[in-house]
Amino acid sequence: MVARPQTGTPTAGSSTVSPHLTALEGAPQTLVSVEGVSFWYGKRQALNQLDLAIPHRRVTALIGPSGCGKSTLLRMLNRMYDLVPGSRTAGRILFGGEDILATRQLLELRQKIGMVFQKPSPFPMSIRDNVAFAPRLLGWGKKRINDAVERSLRDAALWDEVKDRLSASGTSLSGGQQQRLAIARAIAVGPEVILMDEPCSALDPMATLKIEDLMRRLVETYTIVIVTHNMQQAARVADHTAFMLMDPEHGYGELVEFGNTTDIFQKPKDPRTEAYITGRFG
């Protein structure tokens, strides 16, 4: 189905370049390039020397057992870790020619890289205001905001369910609807990337299915990076999968293997990946 990635072979440049930085075969160009990234919470190192080329308009899943740093990596992509006092980074994450880790334009960055969390956390306001929140912040005109609200809710597959009650409170929706509202809220300002941090772990199977369908449609327009505990979910929705693991000796997370999802699940190259996906640990 999908061609085997070239992750094992040295790249054209030098042999010291990490194989994970090469665009996967069959994948479009790299949109976000994670290069030699490490992360520290205070004195504790959480990530060590990660390389990852996140392809444009594809779903990339980060999987691995708890504590392997996959959420940390996701939160580095839009600088949410800035909230953590005493955090420190090394390496760089290139996006649109700029280093995400060094930029001072957090507002612009987060408008280009939106995020959806495990808990939907609708704002305590109406459905319309939830989606219109970020556009208003940017000072968009009324017409443009209304268009953005409808487009985002349609894109998030929520429009038909809420179009008659846009003034109802966002908290009145069901869990699955709230999560789709969170997606609509995140895409209202037209980001390029949507980060999803276990977006379905609080949802029932039906709602999960809807979100997964939605992700497959969203990826025609957006680049999606998802952290999930659910390996079946990664297998279902992700084009590419990165498997991370905590180094037992140092306690920090490392990237073990990155490749096309079918390869990761059917013919993993690293024995640790195989052990994890066959359920022998984690």
Place this chain on the structure above:
Amino acid sequence: MSRNRRRLFFSAAARGGIWLMAAIALLPLALVLLHTVTNGLPAALSVNFYTHVERPVGIPGAGVSHALTGTLVMVGIASLLAIPVGVVGGIHLVEYGGGQLPRGIRLAADVLVGTPSIAVGLFVYAIAVAPFHHFSALSGAVALAVLMLPIVLRTTESAIALVPNGIREAGLALGLARWRVALQLILPAAAPGVLTGCLLAVARAAGETAPLLFTAFGNKFYTLDPTRAMSALPLIVFHDALTPYEDLVRQAWGAALLLVALTLFTNVLSRLALRRQIALAGGQ
């Protein structure tokens, strides 16, 4: 079998003990209310009580309207002074609460809550009365504001801390600056809880006597001028209850009843607001 019976007996005894303690705890409240209502009602039932000011002993038709408006004016000014500072300070404590300064603020607020209100009155006398050589409602309001501030600050802090962290993260992920998240998302989500704190502070300030004794001082005449001495309901209670004249004592009881009613009303409001806050926080 007998073991089970013993268990049931102890259970019943414990429950009886709890009921008894609860009843004892409620008794003073019930007695105060009963006493205030029965003694205060004769004065409080007259219309003059709300429209007239004090009159010399023996002349009928005396009222406490000057004290009622005095309480409203002074508590109002005190609220304007204390609530904005307290609310913004409370937000600051949660959102930027790590360092030395917030810890100091918390300690100061806790000490201030425990400070005897008469000491606060004396302090305000020294800074806002003595330099101007006359009592004023404004200085009374400042004294009340000092008492309200820590209450508003600490209750705002706990209400803000109740707001689910997800809202904070979702706001930041949309690109909002931290202060915007705090003011536009966190504060509205915590609004009922913040309101509860403000109302509790208002109720506390409305009932304070000691800080007004040498700041607002009291006034037998009607005035809305905050630069002049002004009466307040607790001051009426304090002064009139100590007199040997029956009708003044009745006035004092009436004022006490009015004060209790106002405080009760504010407290009920704050309860309703708090219930809404809990529903909001639990609804996430």
